[in-house]
Amino acid sequence: METSLLDQGITLMLVGMGTVFVFLTVLVIGMSMMSAIAMRFMPGMTDVDATDEEIAAITAAIAQYRNHTKK
Amino acid sequence: METSLLDQGITLMLVGMGTVFVFLTVLVIGMSMMSAIAMRFMPGMTDVDATDEEIAAITAAIAQYRNHTKK
Amino acid sequence: METSLLDQGITLMLVGMGTVFVFLTVLVIGMSMMSAIAMRFMPGMTDVDATDEEIAAITAAIAQYRNHTKK
Amino acid sequence: MDLIRQIWTESGIYQISGGQIAMIAVCLLLLYLGIVKKFEPLLLVTIGFGGLLSNIPGVEIATGNGLLHLAYEVGIETGAFPLIIFMGVGALTDFGPLLANPKTLFLGAAAQFGIFATLLGALGLTQLGLMDFSLREAAAIGIIGGADGPTAIYVAGKLAPHLLGAIAVAAYSYMALVPLIQPPIMRLLTTEAERQIEMVQLREVSKVERVVFPLLLLLLVALLLPSAAPLLGMLCFGNLMRECGVVDRLSDTTQNALINIVTIFLGLAVGSKLGAEQFLDWSTLSILILGMVAFSIGTASGLLMGKLMNRLSSTPINPLIGAAGVSAVPMAARVANKVGLEANPQNILLMHAMGPNVAGVIGSAVAAGIMIMFAS
Amino acid sequence: MDLIRQIWTESGIYQISGGQIAMIAVCLLLLYLGIVKKFEPLLLVTIGFGGLLSNIPGVEIATGNGLLHLAYEVGIETGAFPLIIFMGVGALTDFGPLLANPKTLFLGAAAQFGIFATLLGALGLTQLGLMDFSLREAAAIGIIGGADGPTAIYVAGKLAPHLLGAIAVAAYSYMALVPLIQPPIMRLLTTEAERQIEMVQLREVSKVERVVFPLLLLLLVALLLPSAAPLLGMLCFGNLMRECGVVDRLSDTTQNALINIVTIFLGLAVGSKLGAEQFLDWSTLSILILGMVAFSIGTASGLLMGKLMNRLSSTPINPLIGAAGVSAVPMAARVANKVGLEANPQNILLMHAMGPNVAGVIGSAVAAGIMIMFAS
Amino acid sequence: MDLIRQIWTESGIYQISGGQIAMIAVCLLLLYLGIVKKFEPLLLVTIGFGGLLSNIPGVEIATGNGLLHLAYEVGIETGAFPLIIFMGVGALTDFGPLLANPKTLFLGAAAQFGIFATLLGALGLTQLGLMDFSLREAAAIGIIGGADGPTAIYVAGKLAPHLLGAIAVAAYSYMALVPLIQPPIMRLLTTEAERQIEMVQLREVSKVERVVFPLLLLLLVALLLPSAAPLLGMLCFGNLMRECGVVDRLSDTTQNALINIVTIFLGLAVGSKLGAEQFLDWSTLSILILGMVAFSIGTASGLLMGKLMNRLSSTPINPLIGAAGVSAVPMAARVANKVGLEANPQNILLMHAMGPNVAGVIGSAVAAGIMIMFAS
Numbered sequence A, B, C: 001m002e003t004s005l006l007d008q009g010i011t012l013m014l015v016g017m018g019t020v021f022v023f024l025t026v027l028v029i030g031m032s033m034m035s036a037i038a039m040r041f042m043p044g045m046t047d048v049d050a051t052d053e054e055i056a057a058i059t060a061a062i063a064q065y066r067n068h069t070k071k
Numbered sequence D, E, F: 001m002d003l004i005r006q007i008w009t010e011s012g013i014y015q016i017s018g019g020q021i022a023m024i025a026v027c028l029l030l031l032y033l034g035i036v037k038k039f040e041p042l043l044l045v046t047i048g049f050g051g052l053l054s055n056i057p058g059v060e061i062a063t064g065n066g067l068l069h070l071a072y073e074v075g076i077e078t079g080a081f082p083l084i085i086f087m088g089v090g091a092l093t094d095f096g097p098l099l100a101n102p103k104t105l106f107l108g109a110a111a112q113f114g115i116f117a118t119l120l121g122a123l124g125l126t127q128l129g130l131m132d133f134s135l136r137e138a139a140a141i142g143i144i145g146g147a148d149g150p151t152a153i154y155v156a157g158k159l160a161p162h163l164l165g166a167i168a169v170a171a172y173s174y175m176a177l178v179p180l181i182q183p184p185i186m187r188l189l190t191t192e193a194e195r196q197i198e199m200v201q202l203r204e205v206s207k208v209e210r211v212v213f214p215l216l217l218l219l220l221v222a223l224l225l226p227s228a229a230p231l232l233g234m235l236c237f238g239n240l241m242r243e244c245g246v247v248d249r250l251s252d253t254t255q256n257a258l259i260n261i262v263t264i265f266l267g268l269a270v271g272s273k274l275g276a277e278q279f280l281d282w283s284t285l286s287i288l289i290l291g292m293v294a295f296s297i298g299t300a301s302g303l304l305m306g307k308l309m310n311r312l313s314s315t316p317i318n319p320l321i322g323a324a325g326v327s328a329v330p331m332a333a334r335v336a337n338k339v340g341l342e343a344n345p346q347n348i349l350l351m352h353a354m355g356p357n358v359a360g361v362i363g364s365a366v367a368a369g370i371m372i373m374f375a376s
């Protein structure tokens, strides 16, 4: 007997959502392990976002300038 | 009787210039109407070209810089 | 008699290196002549790298800014 | 006289059809939404203008050797444009919030329910005899629920190119309408107390984690679901260029000149599918309705997953950030932040919502991979 | 020994023809005009260098799978490059002066007489048996009078690709020579008193007008003359991106990276049509002469229209700005300003001349639409 | 159940081959060298990631209509990408040091001996029955000794596309390893006294010389060796845009957006040739070994020529700068500078080494022209 289109859709929904969850669960596990390893063996390598005031001022000036000229 | 190439050219010239003028006349009318409507219903939305001196100075500096580095 | 692949390679090496040297020798001669003419008839057109301090400062600031934002 | 008659018979006034007039009105509406309402302007302005050009009668722009049709053939039929946009999105995306709190990936997963529910809805309409969508068409329509423009265009180009115009317009329109669609659903499904929940500050993420993440994601895709590899691979490539720190000039160009150039031609090419004969069809209307349903279900399932995780988790989770799982980056995260602020003025959810927000991009691409695998 | 003989028989010295030597000299002249005289350098440098490459004997650059020939096929045969350049021109053009004084469109219309007069001239040479131009060829030659590079390349690519090299070189050369060609005609056809006329300051133009203008122009083209829609549509698209204020990043890229990249390959591709066999032909000489005539007639008819409008108008109109109607943006407007200043040092015509100047771009594109409609 | 089985049979875990796993490891190594060791990151990151994508089983990325394969067809088979990169290199290169001291061209010539020696080596392996390289293949392998990425890719694309992946990887890897490969050879072949030689300061070079140089080079190529004209022509075009001073906006875009965009797709396209079946072959191993030999011989012959010129020349020449003749711009020049500083802390060779360094680019392109002429 032919499976109806709707039945195919239901199967696809179940398998699809299942795959999405399985994939993202594996990714969660992978990321957690990776982070644990990274923090253990390479500590102190966190991002430093250097934002001295001078650069901020120039950034703002340039942004203003660009907005001004782009028009 | 075949029309000569030159006759075709003359016709094309007359019709062509006519079309150019008709099109641009319609455009003049359209623009005038559009501007009238815009000025009537949305007054005060004229462009403001903010040009405080600071931006002008930075603009000039950057322009100099770009000309300088581009080489 | 067929020339072997290796013989072809040796010929190609000799002719190839010869061509490279001949070409670059002609280029050396051409450049020298060209420079002599240029210096004779158009003296004083050497590059001037205008580097007033102001531009240098802004350049540095912008470079910093770009490195900063690019990330 | 013949020449003047020719000008007349080849003029737009003589040739234009009612459908073309209607489509010009639709395209002017898209331009209005983009320019005046500032809804997704990058795409609505380019698609809208492309649509205008495509409805000019009697001239080869969106067909044959016309520029818009060439852009469609070169960039959409091959899938190149959406993939390049995805590379640009990768170069523009900060996966830091997701790395700081990987659990939010589940919110991005839950919100993909909108995709599959809509697929089912489209097949239901067919079952009822109201429409006649094939499985491929239903899958392409469902992907609107992913709230991710390039993914929708990529899948539609592969599975149902004749519906691409309607699907792209629906996807970008609803992404634009996120600030109107989501808040009522958010208020309906969450309690005031839940909306007030403050979350703990995210930890800092190291450079190593940032660099390894795109490679990890790519390897998992390669091992588990290769059909999602083109989309996610380009996303990872863009992100690796961004984070590795040694190819800043490539990353910079990808985030600017390249993504801008491709956006212009992608928009025009999608606009070339807004011709009256193709667009003015009952299927377009169903697609618009189904797309709206998809968005609402996706938002709801993200919220419900947020409520569930809040119960199960040791640290508090504000369910509102679940709504950001539909993608629509970064608008959905901003909406979650805004609704959170209304309930509790101290409640800054923005960075917390960015996690599920980018997770939604990954989730949709995974769903797209499954669709492409089965439906093609 | 065989190898050395092969190097010799494949060398340029052995293979080069007199025609190729002549064309190398022509291309060096174009480079000289561009680099030393700074005449239209963006195009004369790229076309000139492309021409040099095309006249290197015995190597596939401008033919077959050579890069220049590929650029020609991809960008010029399809019309894509001139259309993208037109989009960039739209993004770079300020239609404010035209919106402030729409009447100046008539000056842009009048100057198109150069186009049709030249068409007639080309057919006249054929009638006299001096040349053998078809209607299509004559139309493509006439468009040089439009003083608009991308329009000329677009029309020539459609109507007479074998003449494209000569037409493009003529168009850009005369655009470059505007400061030499126009002033004598301007002094001949206007009185000192006319040249001294000062014009009233232009009104400010609102943002709404600026945004609506490209849409209005596109709709009129769609209704009246669809064959001009590709050129004018892309111009309007670029201008809408510029003025709408919500897609600045696209507008920025269009004005810079995109138009620059396309200019490079457009120039090289046009250069690929400067091969000796194609270019060194009597038709090239006639095209150069006819192009000069086209420019002069266009300038003159713009000036005469300016004189007429000055008589009929309530506000004073300096006829010099009529000469800017030939396009050649922004050079022709600058020339009008300069000649005006010579007669009256208080007389700043630049912004007034920008109106007819951009009107000339629209007028030429309309004329191009008519040519394409009839001659193809 | 069928669907779940389909997911399983189409998963990477099920399909992946040992060769693909090995290639993924190789590509991760390339990424490591690029990102962590900062060796030629622009190319090693893009090629490495492209290689990863190409070894994902069961998905169309590097084949058929996949994006990487399209990039390969469009950009490498036609030769367009390496030529555009060469244009960008021209726009980025300052030929001033070479113009100030033209004799250093001989150093760039001598270093090309590595190319031809390697060609001979490849044919020798064939003669010995160890490998089976044709003359075309041997020529393509030899060009690795040119130490110039785009030249190697251009020649390999023309003469031996099936070896392109291995050749490009070898070329960029050894260019990256220049700081490790060259110093021992430099110390072996020069005396301490020679390494201490200080050179006289370079004269200033006029703008006229800079502008005329690319035209002079092009004309010589046209007359003597047209088969080198595509590569050297594009180099000259880029350099002319840089130096002529009137097309700065084109030069700027060429140096930034354009070269960056092409680099991204060139890298991905080369990566598409790192598929396991193609790459994991004995020929790859021989190519890697021969490439190393080519580099070493090129370095040595540059050094020996430096020693000879020092003897013959009136002004002192430090033989170390001869090693920079292999190209690998600007790394080889920096290495020469560094080794010189070790011997004599006052000895700044950097600008002197830039002359042979850029001469090496020209020399390799000339050698490439000869290879293409004979072997095709």
Ligand code: NA
Residues within 6 Å of the ligand: D145, D146, D147, D148, D325, D326, D327, D328, D360, D361, D363, D364
């Ligand atoms: Na999504």
Ligand code: NA
Residues within 6 Å of the ligand: E145, E146, E147, E148, E325, E326, E327, E328, E360, E361, E362, E363, E364
């Ligand atoms: Na014009």
Ligand code: NA
Residues within 6 Å of the ligand: F145, F146, F147, F148, F325, F326, F327, F328, F360, F361, F362, F363, F364
């Ligand atoms: Na080299």
